[in-house]
Amino acid sequence: MAIKTMMQDSEGNTDYLWKEFKRGNQLAFASIYNLYVDRLFIYGSKLTPDRELVKDCIQEVFFDLYNKRHSLSDTDNIRYYLLKSLKNTLLRKIQRERRIIELNKKTTSDFNIEYSxxxxxxxxxxxxxxxxxxxxxxxxxxxxxxxxxxxxxxxxxxxxxxxxxxxxxxxxxxxxxxxxxxxxxxxxxxxxxxxxxxxxxxxxxxxx
Missing domain, CATH: 1.10.10.10 (Winged helix-like DNA-binding domain superfamily/Winged helix DNA-binding domain)
Incomplete structure (x- = not known):
């Protein structure tokens, strides 16, 4: 199945897309990025109003994803994997840099409902x-x-x-x-x- 065709089908056969990415197919990686980057930005922007931080974290998620591609396990839900990775990255950066009030995982008071x-x-x-x-x-x-x-x-x-x-x-x-x-x-x-x-x-x- 061609990657280009899969892109047209949006989140069609993501299992195939993930496997191709793990094999080093750069077009598959670009397809994953294009499919999910907007979703990640929307979700991240609801966790913190700092949009530049969200963008930085998204880039870090994809950078780590690419560098660790050979050691990644199979997944049947790329979207879930990326959303979870982004939240963990944001939590880590916010706690470390203290840009806003500490984002508490357990209370999820972090979910900024200016979220709006x-x-x-x-x-x-x-x-x-x-x-x-x-x-x-x-x-x-x-x-x-x-x-x-x-x-x-x-x-x-x-x-x-x-x-x-x-x-x-x-x-x-x-x-x-x-x-x-x-x-x-x-x-x-x-x-x-x-x-x-x-x-x-x-x-x-x-x-x-």
Whole structure:
């Protein structure tokens, strides 16, 4: 299968892409970079407002990835591997350089919700009633709930993958998702159809 064709299929056969990269195929490496760099920047920007730091960490993630390619194990989810690597790199750099208040892995108070679904949604000029409703719902979620929702519904990670990133048990992640969605449904009341609108707009703000 040609790498160029795979790029057109977005995240199609990533297993093949990963194996080609490990064999030293530079086009495969470039394809991985192009497929995931925007996702990484979006996620990193929600962990810290320091965008230059995020860019530096992304470059470091890919630099390390390339240098260690021959010793890497197989993975069936490149996106999960890169998201986890970026968070660990950011944690390490922030703690070392003390650029912002210490990013605590266990409390995930780091998930900067200036993160800002609200701000982006407002910029997208959503109708006033819907805008207010979405803003109210999101403001009622804590930082960890927002990070878990982001990883689950916007990045499509499994519960076990999310548990590795946020450092809580997989069962706890599943319960958090269930309780948060239930909480959102309760907030929506009679407008339960709006839950699809809410998640649609969360996905919309994941692009530049």
């Amino acid at each position: 679904f609200e701000k982006k949604i407002i910029e997208n000029e959503i109708e006033e009633e819907k805008k207010l409703l979405v803003k109210t719902i999101l403001a009622d979620l804590n930082d960890k709930q927002k990070e878990i929702l982001f990883l689950r519904f916007m990045q499509g990670l499994s519960y076990s993958e999310i548990s590795e990133i946020v450092d809580i048990a997989s069962d706890s992640v599943k319960k958090q998702v269930y309780r948060t969605v239930k909480k959102i449904r309760k907030s929506l009341g009679a407008k339960t159809n709006m839950i699809f609108y809410l998640f649609f707009n969360l996905q919309k703000v994941s692009t530049f």
